[in-house]
Amino acid sequence: MISRMPFIVVDLETTGLEPNLDAIVEIAAVKVLNGEIIDEKTTLVNPHIFVPQTTTDITGITTDMLKDAPTFEEVVDDFLGFMGTDSVFTAHNADFDFAFFNAHLRRMGRSELANPYACTFKLAKAVHPNLARYGLGALTEVFAVDLPQAHRAIHDARATAQLLIKFLKVLQDGGLKHYKDIPGVLNVRKESVATEGQISLF
Numbered sequence: 001m002i003s004r005m006p007f008i009v010v011d012l013e014t015t016g017l018e019p020n021l022d023a024i025v026e027i028a029a030v031k032v033l034n035g036e037i038i039d040e041k042t043t044l045v046n047p048h049i050f051v052p053q054t055t056t057d058i059t060g061i062t063t064d065m066l067k068d069a070p071t072f073e074e075v076v077d078d079f080l081g082f083m084g085t086d087s088v089f090t091a092h093n094a095d096f097d098f099a100f101f102n103a104h105l106r107r108m109g110r111s112e113l114a115n116p117y118a119c120t121f122k123l124a125k126a127v128h129p130n131l132a133r134y135g136l137g138a139l140t141e142v143f144a145v146d147l148p149q150a151h152r153a154i155h156d157a158r159a160t161a162q163l164l165i166k167f168l169k170v171l172q173d174g175g176l177k178h179y180k181d182i183p184g185v186l187n188v189r190k191e192s193v194a195t196e197g198q199i200s201l202f
Contacts, residue, residue, distance in 0.1 A: 002172060005179045006087040007032040007118070009164060011157040012097050013059045015052055019096075019103035023047030024072055025061050028153035029082055030161040032090075035169065037161050041082050042154040044069035059151045072104050087115055088179055092136045092160045094119035094186075118185045120160050120167065126183035127167045139163055 009030040016022030028042035044061070046069040056062050083089065091097035094117050102112040124134050131142060140147040140159050143166055147159040171182065180188045 001177055002168060002179050002182075003034045005033075006084065007090045007161075007164060007168075008083045008087045008115075009090045009120075009157050009161040010097050010101070011091060011153040011160065012100050013055070013061060013151065013153050014100060015047060015049065015055050017096075019099040022100075023049060024100060024104060025051060025055065025066060026059070026153040027075065027079060028157040029079055030154075030157045031082070031087075032161050032164060035165050037158070037165075039082075040154065040158070041079065042157075043075050045075065046071050060149075061152075073108060076105070076108070076110075083113075083115065085114065088182075088185065089113060089115045089117040090120065090160070090164055091117075092120045092156070092163075094121075114187070114189070116179065116185055116188045118164075118179075118182055120163050122184035123167045123182065124163065127170050136160065136163075 009032060011028045012024050013026035014022050014024050024045050025047055026042070026044050029040065030037055031039040044066055046066045048071070051061060051063045051066065089098060089101075098113065098117050105112055120139075121134050124131065124139055132138070136156060136159060137147065137150055139145070140163070143163060145159050145162040145166075147155060149155045168182075176182070179185065
């Protein structure tokens with residue numbers, strides 16, 4: 001059931017656009033459960049490379065800001081624990097964030113995320129197909145969601161979480177009950193089979 005499924009809204013700031021070449025410099029994750037934000041986690045990440053000026057121009061994050069930050073290897077287990085295995089990884093343009101997170105896991109010799117994942121960009125198009133633009137900034141304006149500083153991970157993640165809550169409400173009001181039926185959700189596992197006296201989340 002959607003009401004019982006945690007959604008972990010993730011935003012990453014990176015040194016570029018190529019998951020197998022570039023590095024994460026900031027991670028934020030916001031937990032949504034039953035239509036409410038219940039927790040969040042964020043950190044800068046030291047990539048041990050110089051931050052390109054283009055990244056600094058977009059995010060305001062500089063190489064100097066990251067010199068005392070933890071590495072991805074030092075924070076990943078904390079974020080994986082926060083995310084859990086029975087949650088939906090969610091992001092705006094989720095293919096990008098999911099690919100980056102998995103690329104960093106592979107570099108460590110770790111398994112990729114097994115979580116299903118959903119994209120609020122695609123979800124917005126499915127729920128509100130007549131909008132002119134679907135970028136995060138445009139959607140926050142249309143739906144009156146606060147975005148005090150775009151392209152910083154925690155602000156983008158909070159705004160995306162608020163949009164997710166609004167879009168899920170539309171779907172639930174229309175009768176959708178299960179997360180696996182959300183438009184565009186990917187990496188969905190096979191349904192769990194509930195034994196007698198147990199209730200499956202799926």
